[in-house]
Amino acid sequence: MSRPFFYCSDLSRASGERSFGTASVGEVWLLVEYREAWGAHALEDSALSAGIKRHLNKFCKTVPRARLIFIKQERVRPEPLSCFVVRCRERAPSIEKFELSGYDELERFDLAALAAGQSLDGGVKTDAPLYLVCTHGKRDKCCAKFGYALYKSLREGEAEGDGGGRVWQSSHIGGDRFAANLVCFPHGLFYAHVTADAGHRIVEEYERRQLVLDGYRGRACYSYPVQAAEFFIRTETGISALDALRYRRHERTGDRSWRVMFASTGAGAKVHEAHIVARASEFRNYITCQSAEERPVIQYVLENYLVTETTARVE
Numbered sequence: 001m002s003r004p005f006f007y008c009s010d011l012s013r014a015s016g017e018r019s020f021g022t023a024s025v026g027e028v029w030l031l032v033e034y035r036e037a038w039g040a041h042a043l044e045d046s047a048l049s050a051g052i053k054r055h056l057n058k059f060c061k062t063v064p065r066a067r068l069i070f071i072k073q074e075r076v077r078p079e080p081l082s083c084f085v086v087r088c089r090e091r092a093p094s095i096e097k098f099e100l101s102g103y104d105e106l107e108r109f110d111l112a113a114l115a116a117g118q119s120l121d122g123g124v125k126t127d128a129p130l131y132l133v134c135t136h137g138k139r140d141k142c143c144a145k146f147g148y149a150l151y152k153s154l155r156e157g158e159a160e161g162d163g164g165g166r167v168w169q170s171s172h173i174g175g176d177r178f179a180a181n182l183v184c185f186p187h188g189l190f191y192a193h194v195t196a197d198a199g200h201r202i203v204e205e206y207e208r209r210q211l212v213l214d215g216y217r218g219r220a221c222y223s224y225p226v227q228a229a230e231f232f233i234r235t236e237t238g239i240s241a242l243d244a245l246r247y248r249r250h251e252r253t254g255d256r257s258w259r260v261m262f263a264s265t266g267a268g269a270k271v272h273e274a275h276i277v278a279r280a281s282e283f284r285n286y287i288t289c290q291s292a293e294e295r296p297v298i299q300y301v302l303e304n305y306l307v308t309e310t311t312a313r314v315e
Contacts (some may be wrong), residue, residue: 008177008289013193015283017177021228021300023190023218024174027065027206029086029132030056032106034070036146040138042070042171048103054209055107063115070171071132073155076179084124084130085114088220095130095186096123100299123256130185132170132202140289146193149176150180153196154203176288178217188220188243207243222283226250228300229274231259236305237272239264245272263310275304 012216020169039045043056060066071082080099083106096119100106103137113120133151145170154167173181178192182199184206191202192215202212213234218227226247239245248261248271257277279301284294 001052003286003292005147006289007079007142008140008286008291009146009179011285012177015074015281015285016077017218017281017283017285018299019178019192020231021173021218021224021278021298022175022178022192023220023222023224023227024067025065025223026067026188026220027088028063029067029069029084029088029188029220030109030114031069031071031084031086031132031170032056032080032103032221033072033100035081038070038136038138038171042136042139043068043085046194051281052103052106055109055250059109059114063109066114068224069128069132069173071168073165073168082125084118084185086130086185086188087117088186089168090219090221093186093188093221095126095128097126097305099122122248128166129206132173132185133167133199134171134179134181135169136172136254140179141171142176142179142289143172143181146180148200150182150194152194154199157203175217177285183220189218191215192217201206205240206242210240211242212286213240222247223250224234224298225258225278225300226260227274228278229258230262230277230306232300232302233272236302237307238263243298269310271308271310273306273308274302275306277301277303 034046043053056068060068062200083098083100085096096161110120131154133147135147135151151169158167173183175181178193182191182194182202194215194273205212216231244265245262246265248263250258250260252261258276260274264271278298280296284296286294
């Protein structure tokens with residue numbers, strides 16, 4: 001029997017799937033401008049030389065929590081090529097920009113320095129944020145259908161003064177069923193099912209260092225349970241300032257349960273403790289547009305929330 005035609009993003013929205021606790025985890029993100037068409041497997045299917053592919057694969061394998069993403073804007077752009085090293089950390093996240101005359105320059109990137117958190121020669125630190133919208137249609141048709149429309153809308157906003165070349169199309173970032181996916185760097189905030197209006201609001205609030213909870217998937221520097229706990233704590237407290245919470249610690253309390261602690265910053269700080277459980281959803285969906293069968297997904301539930309005063313000032 002043939003499969004029905006569907007968009008996995010439509011199925012996710014229709015079932016009311018909760019998106020928090022699903023952001024792709026990564027601390028060091030290498031964003032490489034690749035202007036040609038992307039195959040289903042962007043790096044492997046690219047026309048880059050075997051040596052460059054080996055070097056980029058080595059980056060992914062040897063640098064802890066590393067991710068490689070292809071980016072592009074329009075097919076025809078003047079040289080040079082853009083490349084960014086983004087460090088998604090809770091404190092002092094950063095973006096370094098590189099301009100490349102050719103891809104062979106990637107082979108000179110010092111992987112040991114990247115792993116150690118050091119700056120690379122030739123990079124320029126920038127305070128300007130980056131916004132990635134996954135448009136990787138060869139990977140999943142939802143990313144082309146929903147992602148490209150969001151990308152075009154945000155790019156048009158830039159032309160009206162929202163930014164200067166900060167919005168990019170990206171290859172697969174994880175979570176096809178959440179298309180349109182939007183990522184705000186350097187903090188690595190992931191958003192799901194983003195419409196044009198929602199995208200402009202997210203960008204506006206992010207540049208005010210505020211976090212929007214609608215459609216929030218989580219922050220790349222946190223593990224999945226910690227991402228979910230942050231969402232619940234912000235929902236309970238109404239705290240939206242990006243830097244107003246600091247992760248303290250978490251511990252597993254059962255096979256699928258955790259105790260996660262955050263502290264609010266500044267004077268009169270409080271410790272927020274979320275007890276969460278991961279459960280399989282009651283609904284079953286095709287998780288991607290290529291899925292052969294339906295299955296449940298993990299959904300996080302808040303079982304208990306506690307808040308206590310602390311005398312220590314949290315920065």
